[in-house]
Amino acid sequence: QVQLVESGGGLVQAGGSLRLSCAASGRTFVTISMGWFRQAPGKEREFVARISWSGGSTYYADSVKGRFAISRDNAKTVMYLQMNSLKPEDTAVYYCAEAHRTYRDYALWRSYDSWGQGTQVTVSS
Numbered sequence: 001q002v003q004l005v006e007s008g009g010g011l012v013q014a015g016g017s018l019r020l021s022c023a024a025s026g027r028t029f030v031t032i033s034m035g036w037f038r039q040a041p042g043k044e045r046e047f048v049a050r051i052s053w054s055g056g057s058t059y060y061a062d063s064v065k066g067r068f069a070i071s072r073d074n075a076k077t078v079m080y081l082q083m084n085s086l087k088p089e090d091t092a093v094y095y096c097a098e099a100h101r102t103y104r105d106y107a108l109w110r111s112y113d114s115w116g117q118g119t120q121v122t123v124s125s
Contacts, residue, residue: 033099037109084120
């Protein structure tokens with residue numbers, strides 16, 4: 001299994017920036033994709049961004065494209081989400097997730113196998 005621990009959430013004003021981190025440990029050598037999802041109160045968990053763990057290709061939801069950037073370190077132990085130009089509608093609990101099953105739609109939360117505990121991001125207007 002893979003263990004994930006997020007950090008970096010907090011309260012920021014609209015237009016500000018935050019960087020989330022997700023430290024991965026365990027059987028990361030089988031990881032295919034890692035991603036960020038978010039869930040606001042009363043809403044379903046939604047895809048934010050993901051990164052191909054071996055090749056580093058990145059993919060984004062339209063709502064964050066051009067504002068957020070996903071990356072990982074060279075040792076493939078930490079994933080980041082740099083969030084710029086934050087908006088109040090970005091307020092949510094952000095989760096990092098790991099997927100090791102093949103032939104999945106990695107924009108869907110149900111395709112992921114391990115999850116972090118979540119970190120709150122609050123953007124004030």
